[in-house]
Amino acid sequence: QSVLTQPPSVSGAPGQTVTISCTGSSSNIGARYDVHWYQQFPGAAPKLLIYMNTFRPSGIPDRFSGSKSGTSASLAISGLQAEDEADYYCQSFDSSLSGSVFGTGTRVTVL
Amino acid sequence: QVHLVESGGDVVQPGWSLSLSCAASGFTFSNYVFNWVRQAPGRGLEWVASISSDGGHRYYNKSLKGRFTIARDNMRYTLNLYMNGLTSEDTAVYYCARVETAGLSYHYDYWGQGTLVTVS
Numbered sequence: 378q379s380v381l382t383q384p385p386s387v388s389g390a391p392g393q394t395v396t397i398s399c400t401g402s403s404s405n406i407g408a409r410y411d412v413h414w415y416q417q418f419p420g421a422a423p424k425l426l427i428y429m430n431t432f433r434p435s436g437i438p439d440r441f442s443g444s445k446s447g448t449s450a451s452l453a454i455s456g457l458q459a460e461d462e463a464d465y466y467c468q469s470f471d472s473s474l475s476g477s478v479f480g481t482g483t484r485v486t487v488l
Numbered sequence: 489q490v491h492l493v494e495s496g497g498d499v500v501q502p503g504w505s506l507s508l509s510c511a512a513s514g515f516t517f518s519n520y521v522f523n524w525v526r527q528a529p530g531r532g533l534e535w536v537a538s539i540s541s542d543g544g545h546r547y548y549n550k551s552l553k554g555r556f557t558i559a560r561d562n563m564r565y566t567l568n569l570y571m572n573g574l575t576s577e578d579t580a581v582y583y584c585a586r587v588e589t590a591g592l593s594y595h596y597d598y599w600g601q602g603t604l605v606t607v608s
Contacts, residue, residue, distance in 0.1 A: 413595035422599040470593035477535035
């Protein structure tokens, strides 16, 4: 029951920049709720990557950056590295659900 | 160091009940809101339930149709999820996640390793 839409997959060569979109609606991202991003490796728990649209927790490389505009948000990974191969999820709050909503998830592949 | 450890996952039959626990350590448990988030095999993340820091406010994903109950024991640093009327649709890894409230909305700054519930 994902309310936020992401592309199923994106890929890029090492060193390139890839961007993942996250599209919501007027009850979540469009209602000015912040967007957050998580990285998840197979068999592991999600890890906070970006919070409040653009902020990186301590220890997250500045190759990861986030932005938000209107009813959408984006995660950019620059200088792509093999270790960035993972699933990425956006997350926000939805006023109609009175709870958290997640994106459909995007698999990043490094060619 | 923040540590969240879920337990209680099991293989159960449809219609059965199950209780999950999340043991917290390394921070003041009663200061934080907590959520349960689940992930079905090969699927994305799904919010399950939320409980306020004092346990007085609880919110649930409407898709659960009242079958789950979230609870906490601030003295024992424990978060719980009581699940009834389980169906195959509830098969998933269940994560407890600590909530950090900042700006507009909230995010999850720490997650447990998850516990697998299989309904079959």
